[in-house]
Amino acid sequence: MSTAPQDETLLAPGQTCASITGAVSAIALKRPGGWRWQAAFVAALAATLALGFAVSWLFVYGVGIWGINIPVAWGFAIINYVWWIAIGMGGTFISAALFLVRKDWRSSINRYAEAMTVCAVSVSGIFPILHLGRPWFFYWLFPYPNKMDVWPQWRSALEWDFFAILAYLIVSILYWYVGMLPDLATLRDRAPTLARARFYGLLALGWRFEARHWRRFETLSLLLAGLAVPLVFSVHSMVALDFSQAQLPGWHSTIFPPFFVGGALFSGFAMVLALGIPMRAMLGLHAYITPRHLQNLAKVLLAAGLFVTYSYITEIFMAFYSMDRYEVAVTRNRFVGAYAWVFWSTIVFNVLLIQLLWWRRVRASTTALFLISLGVLIGMWLERFMLIVTSLYRDFLPSSWGMYYPTYWDYIFLFGSIGLFSLLFLLFVRLAPVLPMFELRRLTPAARAVEEAA
Amino acid sequence: MSDAPLYGLLAEFDGADRLLDAARRARAAIADGALVHCALEAYAPFPVEELAETLEQKKARDPIPPAMLLGALFGGVGTFALEWYAAVFNYPINVGGRPLGSWQAFLPPAIEMTVLWSALFGVVAMLIGNGLPRVHHPLFAVPAFERVSSDGFFLLLRAGGANFDAPRARELLETLAPRAISEVPA
Numbered sequence: 001m002s003t004a005p006q007d008e009t010l011l012a013p014g015q016t017c018a019s020i021t022g023a024v025s026a027i028a029l030k031r032p033g034g035w036r037w038q039a040a041f042v043a044a045l046a047a048t049l050a051l052g053f054a055v056s057w058l059f060v061y062g063v064g065i066w067g068i069n070i071p072v073a074w075g076f077a078i079i080n081y082v083w084w085i086a087i088g089m090g091g092t093f094i095s096a097a098l099f100l101v102r103k104d105w106r107s108s109i110n111r112y113a114e115a116m117t118v119c120a121v122s123v124s125g126i127f128p129i130l131h132l133g134r135p136w137f138f139y140w141l142f143p144y145p146n147k148m149d150v151w152p153q154w155r156s157a158l159e160w161d162f163f164a165i166l167a168y169l170i171v172s173i174l175y176w177y178v179g180m181l182p183d184l185a186t187l188r189d190r191a192p193t194l195a196r197a198r199f200y201g202l203l204a205l206g207w208r209f210e211a212r213h214w215r216r217f218e219t220l221s222l223l224l225a226g227l228a229v230p231l232v233f234s235v236h237s238m239v240a241l242d243f244s245q246a247q248l249p250g251w252h253s254t255i256f257p258p259f260f261v262g263g264a265l266f267s268g269f270a271m272v273l274a275l276g277i278p279m280r281a282m283l284g285l286h287a288y289i290t291p292r293h294l295q296n297l298a299k300v301l302l303a304a305g306l307f308v309t310y311s312y313i314t315e316i317f318m319a320f321y322s323m324d325r326y327e328v329a330v331t332r333n334r335f336v337g338a339y340a341w342v343f344w345s346t347i348v349f350n351v352l353l354i355q356l357l358w359w360r361r362v363r364a365s366t367t368a369l370f371l372i373s374l375g376v377l378i379g380m381w382l383e384r385f386m387l388i389v390t391s392l393y394r395d396f397l398p399s400s401w402g403m404y405y406p407t408y409w410d411y412i413f414l415f416g417s418i419g420l421f422s423l424l425f426l427l428f429v430r431l432a433p434v435l436p437m438f439e440l441r442r443l444t445p446a447a448r449a450v451e452e453a454a
Numbered sequence: 455m456s457d458a459p460l461y462g463l464l465a466e467f468d469g470a471d472r473l474l475d476a477a478r479r480a481r482a483a484i485a486d487g488a489l490v491h492c493a494l495e496a497y498a499p500f501p502v503e504e505l506a507e508t509l510e511q512k513k514a515r516d517p518i519p520p521a522m523l524l525g526a527l528f529g530g531v532g533t534f535a536l537e538w539y540a541a542v543f544n545y546p547i548n549v550g551g552r553p554l555g556s557w558q559a560f561l562p563p564a565i566e567m568t569v570l571w572s573a574l575f576g577v578v579a580m581l582i583g584n585g586l587p588r589v590h591h592p593l594f595a596v597p598a599f600e601r602v603s604s605d606g607f608f609l610l611l612r613a614g615g616a617n618f619d620a621p622r623a624r625e626l627l628e629t630l631a632p633r634a635i636s637e638v639p640a
Contacts, residue, residue: 017499017605143536151540160562163533167570174577186499186603205581206588209602211477211509213584214501219518220580224573231569238562441500441605450470450502 010104010443012287017441024435025190027283033430036282041426047419054412055130063133065409072392072404077131079384080414082239084124085165086380089232090268091117092172096228099221105296107439108288112279113272114176115432119424121169123417157241164238171231175224181207183433236264249326250391255318259311263380266304270376273297277370279429288435291364298363301373305354312351326396334390338403342386349379459640461592462612463623464599465632470502473607476630477508480609485511489626491617497608518579525575530568534560592638
C-alpha cells in the first residue's frame with residue numbers, strides 16, 4: 001500500500017482507518033460515561049426538570065410570573081431566544097462554509113458543531129412560543145385552512161421569523177443526520193448487542209458504502225452546504241428584522257441584519273470552543289481535535305469579534321450622525337443610564353477580552369480559550385439584554401418610561417434552558433458518533449495517496 | 455462451490471488504491487466481453503474519487519441537482535402563491551390604503567421555504583437514488599463485509615440473472631489479486 005505524507009497537525013501520527021473507527025465508535029458503544037459525564041448529566045437533568053416545572057407553572061399562571069411589563073414587554077424570554085438561536089448559527093455555518101472552501105480542518109469539529117446547532121435551535125424555539133401569552137395557540141402562526149377564515153399577517157417580521165426558524169431547524173437536522181448516516185452504519189456493524197445493532201441499523205437506513213451511493217451522498221452534501229450558508233445569513237437577518245421593523249430608537253436601523261449575523265457567528269464559534277475543549281478532555285479526543293483546530297477556531301472567533309466591534313462603533317456613530325434626538329438619547333442612556341453596567345460589561349467581554357487572542361500563547365492554552373469563549377457567551381447574552389431592555393425602558397414619552405426587574409422565574413428559565421441544551425448535547429455525545437469517522441479516514445496516509453493519484 | 459443461487463462474488467482488497475485499480479481492470483475485462491450477465495459494484499469506508507465513474511460504462515445522470523431545483527421552485531413559488539392568495543383574494547384587509555399584493559413583504563417566507571423544500575427534495579432524491587431505506591441486503595450476510603464500515607475495500611460482481619457464470623467470475627476476480635473472495639448468497 002502506498003502512502004503519502006500525512007498532515008500531523010490535523011490528525012495525530014499513526015492513525016489508520018481501523019484505529020479511527022475503533023476509538024470513535026467505542027465512545028458510543030463500549031466506554032462507560034465516567035463520573036464527569038454522569039455528574040454533568042445529573043446536573044443537566046435537574047436543570048431541565050426545573051425548566052419543565054417552570055413551563056408548567058407558566059401554563060397555569062401565565063407570563064405574569066416573569067418580570068416583563070409595559071414598557072419592557074420582551075424581557076428574558078426574547079433575550080434567551082435570540083441568544084440561543086444565535087449560538088445555533090455557528091455550528092451549521094462553520095461546518096458548511098469550511099466544506100465549501102475545502103478546509104481539511106473542519107473534519108474533526110463539524111459533527112459536534114452541527115449537533116450543537118440542532119440542540120441550540122431546539123432550545124431557542126421554546127421561548128417565543130412561551131412568550132405568546134397563550135402558547136397553546138402557537139400554530140396560528142402556520143398558514144392552514146381554518147374555520148376562523150383568517151390567515152397569518154405576511155407583512156410582519158414575527159411571521160417571517162417563524163418561517164425562518166422552522167426552515168433552519170429542519171435543514172440543520174437534515175444536514176446533521178444525513179452526514180451521520182455512514183457513521184451510524186459503522187456503529188451498527190460494531191454494536192455489541194442485537195438491540196443496539198437494530199437501533200443504529202434503523203437510524204443508518206441500510207447504508208452500505210457503495211461507490212455510487214457515496215457519489216450521490218457527496219453531491220447532496222455539497223448542495224446542502226451551499227444552501228446552508230445563505231440560510232444562516234437569512235435566518236439571523238429575520239431575527240434582526242423583528243427588531244428593526246419596530247419604530248423604537250436603538251432598534252429601527254438597517255445595520256441590524258448584518259450586525260446580528262456577525263454577533264450570531266461570534267457566539268456560535270464561542271460555543272463550539274466552549275463545548276469542544278471539555279469534550280476533548282473528557283473523551284480523550286486529542287488525536288483528532290488537535291491544537292491546530294482550537295487555534296484556528298480561536299482565530300475565527302477573533303475575526304468575528306472584530307466584526308462585532310466594528311458594528312458597535314458603526315451603531316454608535318450612526319446614532320449621533322443621524323442627530324435624531326431619540327437615537328442620541330438611547331445611546332447616551334446605554335453609556336450612563338440605569339443599565340450602563342450591562343453596556344460596559346458587554347464591551348469588556350465582547351470587545352476587550354477577545355483582544356487576548358492576538359497572542360499565540362493565549363491561543364495555545366486550552367484553559368484560556370475555554371474561559372474566553374465562556375466570557376464571549378456571557379457577553380453576547382448581556383448584549384441582547386442591553387439591546388432589548390435599553391431600547392424598551394425609555395422610548396419617546398417620559399410618561400411611559402419604566403424599569404425592568406427580572407424575577408427568580410426568569411432565572412429558572414435561563415438556567416433551565418442551559419440545562420436542556422446540555423442534556424441534549426450530553427446525550428448526543430454518548431449515543432451518536434461524535435466525530436465524522438468517514439471524513440477522518442480520508443485524512444489517513446493511505447487515503448491521501450489515492451486522492452493525490454486520482 | 456455450492457449450488458445455491460448466488461447474489462454475487464465479493465472480493466476484498468488491501469486499500470483504496472488497490473480497489474480503484476481492480477475496478478478499472480474489471481471494468482475493462484467486462485467491456486471486452488470476458489463476462490456477461492453481471493454488474494460491477496464497489497464498496498469503500500470513505501468516498502473514493504473516481505471510483506463510481508470507473509464502475510460505469512456511460513456516465514449516469516445524477517438526479518439530485520434537478521430534484522433540488524424542483525424542490526426550490528415548489529417551495530418558493532408555492533409559498534409566494536399561498537401568500538398572494540391569502541392576502542389578495544381570500545382575506546384582503548385594507549390597511550390605510552396600502553396595496554394588497556405587497557410582494558416585497560412576501561419574499562422572506564418564500565426564500566426560507568425555497569431552501570427548506572430544496573433540502574427536503576434533495577435528501578429524498580438521494581435516498582431514492584440509493585434505494586434506501588433498506589433494512590436488509592444480501593451483502594450483510596457476508597461476515598467479512600462488516601469491515602466495509604471501517605477499513606475494508608470490496609469489489610462485487612453481482613449476478614445478473616440465472617445465466618451468471620460464477621466460475622468465470624471467480625477467475626476474473628482472481629486475476630485482480632484480491633486478499634480474499636467470498637460468495638454472497640442470494
